[in-house]
Amino acid sequence: MNRILIFFGGCSTEYGVSLQSAHAVLTHLDRSRFEPLLVGITQSGGWLYYTGAPDAIPADRWQGTECVPCTLVLSRGVSHLLLLDGSGTQLSFDAAFPVLHGKNGEDGTLQGLLELAGIPVIGCGALSSALCMDKDRAHKLAALAGVKVPRSVVFRRSAGMDEIKAAAAKLGYPIFVKPVRAGSSFGITRVTGPEGLPGAAAAAFANDRELLLEEAIPGFEVGCAVLGTDELTVGAVDEIELSQGFFDFEEKYTLKTSAIHCPARIHPLKAAEIQAVAKAIYRALDCKDFARVDLFLTPEGEIVFNEVNTIPGFTAHSRYPNMMKAAGLDFTTLITRIIEAEVGV
Structure with missing residues (x-):
């Protein structure tokens, strides 16, 4: 044992x-x-x-x-x-x-x-974990792997508000203001005009020393659970249906005004394409054992990278185990497979 x-x-x-x-x-x-x-x-x-x-x-x-x-x-x-x-x-x-x-x-x-x-x-090692936590650098590596990523600009605390407002105007509203390194949507604000930038910047800087201005991607969020290191197993693609706002911390763990559809309500060929992109991102960021890759699917059918969660939630509402369950892996078998990747049972 x-x-x-x-x-x-x-x-x-x-x-x-x-x-x-x-x-x-x-x-x-x-x-x-x-x-x-x-x-x-x-x-x-x-x-x-x-x-x-x-x-x-x-x-x-x-x-x-x-x-x-x-x-x-x-x-x-x-x-x-x-x-x-x-x-x-x-x-x-x-x-x-x-x-x-x-x-x-x-x-x-x-x-x-x-x-x-x-x-x-x-789970993922030190390098991969650090890269995936860093939204800016993860996006840059994914782009080098040929994956479409949102347009974005990074600022440090020393940046002036005029500089931030100019970059936001160039990206075009609405935009998201995010801490570069944080999880579960902490410190993220959807901003529809320049008047919202000071408060959004303060929220982002409260969680990290850098903030990311990121264009809002039309469409909806999809996710793909990935398991393994050399040979990869992918779960069913899921879809987040939002009635308002965005998938913030409260929504992720209460689902008050949102719903998660697993499998996603998309064509099987598009789901297979999303799974292939998820695997490409997983490898580009040197992930191992398990991770959840989150993406956007636009109305035109484009797949755009959002982020990788190297230790995705395992709560009652959690997407990772539910995606794997839809692919035929029950929770106990999933945990066993994850552990076996390192202990070689």
Whole structure:
């Protein structure tokens, strides 16, 4: 039996989403093949080895008496968790599975630490994770691979508002103002005129040191789940139907005014084309094990890159497992396939 170190929580605005995802992973983990070793990361960045009930995690009731401060043993070739309770206890494991979203978990920082220690990482590695978190650089690499991307301009905090307004006018309204590095649509604002730019810029800069002005792409968003490293499996293409606004953080996790159709209501040939583009982006950004590729489909049938989520959500509403389910992979089999990519069962 393989022991899998599962990280959850995180020093991130997406802490709560991670709790839901981790609980779903634990609920569907094949316990006859894998033994979970749980490390919760608090919102302040503390690492706690957790031995309590998984059901306490989604309600954020996990921090308590069943927690021990811990850290990784960074010596290469020794995949051990060191308990910081004075006992000197070291717990061995076979691979690490970060079920973390957003900064300090999905952006390559934790992946780099694990790679430094020679620990097998389930999911995308440090380079790929960092690239996919960076919307500007991900778009540039995808464009080099021949994928159509939105027109955009990047600004740092030192930029003046007049400069930002001039670039926005050149792109044409409406536009999206985004932090270059953030997840779950945090800090993103749809702007219809120059009067909305100061507030939108402030929201973006509150989440990152750079902001992205990006043209609004007509049409609707589609997604494709990708599984594997050398041989790739793709899930059914899904479609986001919006009644208003855009697919922001609240909509992603409540679906109050939107609906997700899986499979998407598009021609099978167009779905196959989307899957091919998703695989091309996945390879261009050096993804491995699993990721979700999000794109736009315009009224003219053009496929335009949006972003890659290297640790997509595993919540009740999550698109990645539902796309794979539509392609014939149930949740437990999916998690097993993801883990097997690194532990070689």
